[in-house]
Amino acid sequence: xxxxxxxxxxxxxxxxxxxxxxxxxxxxxxxxxxxxxxxxxxxxxxxxxxxxxxxxxxxxxxxxxxxxxxxxxxxxxxxxxxxxxxxxxxxxxxxxxxxxxxxxxxxxxxxxxxxxxxxxxxxxxxxxxxxxxxxxxxxxxxxxxxxxxxxxxxxxxxxxxxxxxxxxxxxxxxxxxxxxxxxxxxxxxxxxxxxxxxxxxxxxxxxxxxxxxxxxxxxxxxxxxxxxxxxxxxxxxxxxxxxxxxxxxxxxxxxxxxxxxxxxxxxxxxxxxxxxxxxxxxxxxxxxxxxxxxxxxxxxxxxxxxxxxxxxxxxxxxxxxxxxxxxxxxxxxxxxxxx
Amino acid sequence: xxxxxxxxxxxxxxxxxxxxxxxxxxxxxxxxxxxxxxxxxxxxxxxxxxxxxxxxxxxxxxxxxxxxxxxxxxxxxxxxxxxxxxxxxxxxxxxxxxxxxxxxxxxxxxxxxxxxxxxxxxxxxxxxxxxxxxxxxxxxxxxxxxxxxxxxxxxxxxxxxxxxxxxxxxxxxxxxxxxxxxxxxxxxxxxxxxxxxxxxxxxxxxxxxxxxxxxxxxxxxxxxxxxxxxxxxxxxxxxxxxxxxxxxxxxxxxxxxxxxxxxxxxxxxxxxxxxxxxxxxxxxxxxxxxxxxxxxxxxxxxxxxxxxxxxxxxxxxxxxxxxxxxxxxxxxxxxxxxxxxxxxxxxxxxxxxxxxxxxxxxxxxxxxxxxxxxxxxxxxxxxxxxxxxxxxxxxxxxxxxxxxxxxxxxxxxxxxxxxxxxxxxxxxxxxxxxxxxxxxxxxxxxxxxxxxxxxxxxxxxxxxxxxxxxxxxxxxxxxxxxxxxxxxxxxxxxxxxxxxxxxxxxxxxxxxxxxxxxxxxxxxxxxxxxxxxxxxxxxxxxxxxxxxxxxxxxxxxxxxxxxxxxxxxxxxxxxxxxxxxxxxxxxxxxxxxxxxxxxxxxxxxxxxxxxxxxxxxxxxxxxxxxxxxxxxxxxxx
Numbered sequence: 021x022x023x024x025x026x027x028x029x030x031x032x033x034x035x036x037x038x039x040x041x042x043x044x045x046x047x048x049x050x051x052x053x054x055x056x057x058x059x060x061x062x063x064x065x066x067x068x069x070x071x072x073x074x075x076x077x078x079x080x081x082x083x084x085x086x087x088x089x090x091x092x093x094x095x096x097x098x099x100x101x102x103x104x105x106x107x108x109x110x111x112x113x114x115x116x117x118x119x120x121x122x123x124x125x126x127x128x129x130x131x132x133x134x135x136x137x138x139x140x141x142x143x144x145x146x147x148x149x150x151x152x153x154x155x156x157x158x159x160x161x162x163x164x165x166x167x168x169x170x171x172x173x174x175x176x177x178x179x180x181x182x183x184x185x186x187x188x189x190x191x192x193x194x195x196x197x198x199x200x201x202x203x204x205x206x207x208x209x210x211x212x213x214x215x216x217x218x219x220x221x222x223x224x225x226x227x228x229x230x231x232x233x234x235x236x237x238x239x240x241x242x243x244x245x246x247x248x249x250x251x252x253x254x255x256x257x258x259x260x261x262x263x264x265x266x267x268x269x270x271x272x273x274x275x276x277x278x279x280x281x282x283x284x285x286x287x288x289x290x291x292x293x294x295x296x297x298x299x300x301x302x303x304x305x306x307x308x309x310x311x312x313x314x315x316x317x318x319x320x321x322x323x324x325x326x327x328x329x330x331x332x333x334x335x336x337x338x339x340x341x342x343x344x345x346x347x348x349x350x351x352x353x354x355x356x357x358x359x
Numbered sequence: 360x361x362x363x364x365x366x367x368x369x370x371x372x373x374x375x376x377x378x379x380x381x382x383x384x385x386x387x388x389x390x391x392x393x394x395x396x397x398x399x400x401x402x403x404x405x406x407x408x409x410x411x412x413x414x415x416x417x418x419x420x421x422x423x424x425x426x427x428x429x430x431x432x433x434x435x436x437x438x439x440x441x442x443x444x445x446x447x448x449x450x451x452x453x454x455x456x457x458x459x460x461x462x463x464x465x466x467x468x469x470x471x472x473x474x475x476x477x478x479x480x481x482x483x484x485x486x487x488x489x490x491x492x493x494x495x496x497x498x499x500x501x502x503x504x505x506x507x508x509x510x511x512x513x514x515x516x517x518x519x520x521x522x523x524x525x526x527x528x529x530x531x532x533x534x535x536x537x538x539x540x541x542x543x544x545x546x547x548x549x550x551x552x553x554x555x556x557x558x559x560x561x562x563x564x565x566x567x568x569x570x571x572x573x574x575x576x577x578x579x580x581x582x583x584x585x586x587x588x589x590x591x592x593x594x595x596x597x598x599x600x601x602x603x604x605x606x607x608x609x610x611x612x613x614x615x616x617x618x619x620x621x622x623x624x625x626x627x628x629x630x631x632x633x634x635x636x637x638x639x640x641x642x643x644x645x646x647x648x649x650x651x652x653x654x655x656x657x658x659x660x661x662x663x664x665x666x667x668x669x670x671x672x673x674x675x676x677x678x679x680x681x682x683x684x685x686x687x688x689x690x691x692x693x694x695x696x697x698x699x700x701x702x703x704x705x706x707x708x709x710x711x712x713x714x715x716x717x718x719x720x721x722x723x724x725x726x727x728x729x730x731x732x733x734x735x736x737x738x739x740x741x742x743x744x745x746x747x748x749x750x751x752x753x754x755x756x757x758x759x760x761x762x763x764x765x766x767x768x769x770x771x772x773x774x775x776x777x778x779x780x781x782x783x784x785x786x787x788x789x790x791x792x793x794x795x796x797x798x799x800x801x802x803x804x805x806x807x808x809x810x811x812x813x814x815x816x817x818x819x820x821x822x823x824x825x826x827x828x829x830x831x832x833x834x835x836x837x838x839x840x841x842x843x844x845x846x847x848x849x850x851x852x853x854x855x856x857x858x859x860x861x862x863x864x865x866x867x868x869x870x871x872x873x874x875x876x877x878x879x880x881x882x883x884x885x886x887x888x889x890x891x892x893x894x895x896x897x898x899x900x901x902x903x904x905x906x907x908x909x910x911x912x913x914x915x916x917x918x919x920x921x922x923x924x925x926x927x928x929x930x931x932x933x934x935x936x937x938x939x940x941x942x943x944x945x946x947x948x949x950x951x952x953x954x955x956x957x958x959x960x961x962x963x964x965x966x967x968x969x970x971x972x973x974x975x976x977x978x979x980x981x982x983x984x985x986x987x988x989x990x991x992x993x994x995x996x
Binding site: 249299357 | 385386389391392470547619629630631632705707709710711712713714732737740741742744745746747749750751753754757758759761764780784789792793794795796798802806
């Protein structure tokens with residue numbers, strides 16, 4: 021019988037997913053430091069919901085349950101969704117989003133390997149459209165909040181929507197820099213003045229940029245481990261920098277500099293963790309460059325001209341739709357063939 | 360970051376170095392553990408002559424050779440026992456002196472596990488050579504040398520087993536400018552070429568000199584992976600005697616020993632996918648093959664033995680020089696025996712080898728390595744998981760295919776799409792499976808898809824042929840029917856003329872040929888038949904008095920309908936009607952001929968057929984003529 025090769029040397033899917041989770045840890049640590057321990061509750065909630073949903077649907081589909089849970093892909097989806105949600109999001113929001121991501125966006129398409137759209141981004145987009153008010157209300161970083169909440173208070177807020185006695189909701193929330201920038205620009209203020217506000221940090225959002233730096237660190241680890249190819253983050257970062265630079269040069273009073281766009285919102289999470297989802301992304305090296313560049317352009321346009329706080333989710337979903345086309349037209353030259 | 364630094368340092372190195380050993384790069388490749396040192400600690404050992412030798416006739420690519428011996432014949436070592444038949448074929452020689460004991464089917468070392476024709480030889484232990492005829496290759500015309508190689512039995516010993524004389528033949532496509540010697544031996548575990556180079560570099564170089572002479576190649580490049588320093592230095596010092604021969608080390612990267620990859624590594628030339636390397640002036644030979652060529656010309660020895668690596672789960676892995684046909688169990692025993700947890704044996708390397716159908720198979724010209732396999736050595740693959748499109752397979756594919764797409768197409772039976780994505784460029788090296796995190800047996804899918812496509816193509820070809828044949832047959836039947844009708848008509852007409860009763864014919868002739876006339880003839884025929892039937896019935900009625908009116912009634916009614924004839928003079932009338940019918944048929948045939956002549960078509964008796972069928976008949980006839988010519992040409996060859 022001809023069943024060679026007899027030897028293999030490959031990390032299993034579980035190991036790959038575990039490394040992705042590991043790479044998220046620096047970002048999560050920064051997150052806890054900036055926004056408090058509430059995110060750990062959100063992460064746990066999302067993880068449990070995702071695993072239970074996955075198990076239930078596999079059971080209904082009469083598929084083996086344990087190998088699919090052990091591949092950890094559901095946990096990665098849950099974490100990415102949880103990190104994309106506003107901190108201190110109510111528990112049911114996390115549950116609904118995770119359920120939707122796993123049940124609808126992943127399992128209904130056939131489970132791991134068959135989903136055309138990034139499940140975490142589908143979950144996020146559904147929540148954003150269904151619950152726009154909650155989804156756009158971000159708590160202020162602890163360092164800026166008038167009344168920073170303790171871990172226990174955060175827990176109570178997540179599950180009960182209850183604030184400590186005497187603390188108003190306004191005291192714990194604030195506009196995100198992307199939102200603030202948009203509203204202030206509409207009030208005919210100039211970028212240079214707007215960014216003097218305390219919510220702006222060195223490059224992006226005060227505090228938020230620490231989290232972004234954490235994602236960048238984890239992302240570089242993934243590239244070094246060859247879990248993700250360099251094409252996607254490089255093309256995303258380069259394109260986002262380029263397009264924001266062009267707008268910035270054309271009109272610095274209305275458009276912020278590239279550093280702001282790279283270090284704000286979900287840019288780094290997107291560059292290293294979201295567009296690098298292999299299943300819903302392109303497979304050819306050139307296709308990866310086009311895909312990431314497309315996401316970057318759309319993200320920028322939605323941020324600057326759209327009505328949503330960040331453009332990543334919709335940009336990714338739109339580009340997911342283009343993947344079959346991108347793959348078909350970017351097939352690399354086969355050895356011994358002219359193109 | 361590491362990658363960037365590595366890349367930068369490599370770039371600087373590449374730009375600054377003027378290394379004589381500069382080689383090119385191919386896409387992908389993998390670095391499996393070599394496991395080479397286990398079998399290189401001992402020199403090549405000779406194996407004693409076994410008690411029986413089983414020689415499969417199919418040891419090479421191409422036609423099986425024609426057996427020249429019969430059971431009971433005594434043969435000397437080196438005597439030809441089967442002769443190359445057809446162009447692509449290789450002879451088989453007796454590996455030692457002895458008696459032919461059987462010519463029958465036996466299990467051969469082939470992935471199919473199917474039995475095939477083998478000649479069994481019982482050695483007499485004398486190992487006596489047949490008179491050998493060394494050839495002074497320097498003073499013999501090249502054509503004669505190549506022709507004589509046809510009876511050497513030498514085939515590519517790297518594993519491809521393509522008959523060597525074909526590879527040397529000048530086909531006029533292009534002149535060979537470079538001879539590449541494949542000494543990469545990139546598969547893990549296999550060390551037979553390595554050991555040959557260490558021990559017999561001089562003979563290999565002499566073989567290279569001969570092959571270079573035969574091909575008229577201006578330069579020779581020997582490609583050795585850099586994990587074989589001893590072999591490299593041995594070859595390097597042996598090659599000093601020859602000008603234009605360079606020994607190059609290539610990075611240890613599987614599958615650098617694939618001919619197209621090696622050509623690219625050494626020369627930077629990508630052989631186009633639809634061409635052979637000879638069409639771009641490059642020919643590739645394996646080291647063991649050139650050594651065999653050297654021994655054939657210098658000593659007259661045909662291909663009767665080869666070096667085999669016996670390794671894996673055996674006590675003392677090493678290389679043996681064995682007679683072809685030696686049973687594998689003897690080799691395993693000579694290597695100290697297989698350890699107890701051995702489950703099966705693999706022929707070839709772990710990347711491209713195959714499971715032997717059992718241990719009781721003989722060594723053939725293709726057998727470069729036998730690996731005793733155990734679960735600890737080759738772990739059974741875990742269950743396959745879904746593809747996550749991580750493209751690790753695409754990253755390592757040396758042909759730069761998109762294995763994940765091919766897998767998808769093969770799995771969904773979208774075979775045409777798989778072909779479009781260059782499935783047939785896949786060399787089945789196994790790199791994709793080697794790195795797949797989902798443990799998908801990708802190469803199996805490609806083998807399956809390829810065989811399905813080939814089978815479908817063959818079936819399509821057969822169906823096309825059958826359809827053509829059937830259409831031709833139908834056309835022929837139609838034509839024959841017409842011919843018959845015409846013949847009958849003519850015969851009948853001439854019979855009438857002899858009876859000097861030409862009236863009805865004459866009368867018919869005066870009338871123009873028309874469908875009305877045919878109708879009349881038909882009516883007449885029917886009337887005649889009815890009359891005949893009636894006469895019969897009448898006779899029956901007369902003999903059976905009880906039956907009368909009821910039976911007779913319908914017949915006259917019909918007759919009345921069809922007019923004139925009455926039951927009384929039916930015999931005469933029937934004759935007349937027949938004549939009318941014949942006359943009508945003749946008329947029809949004539950009219951057809953006339954119409955054909957007017958249309959300017961040669962009367963081929965196919966006139967009633969549709970133009971489409973006619974065109975097809977013409978086509979088929981051209982094909983036939985061409986085929987006939989081809990057969991004749993072949994016969995002339």
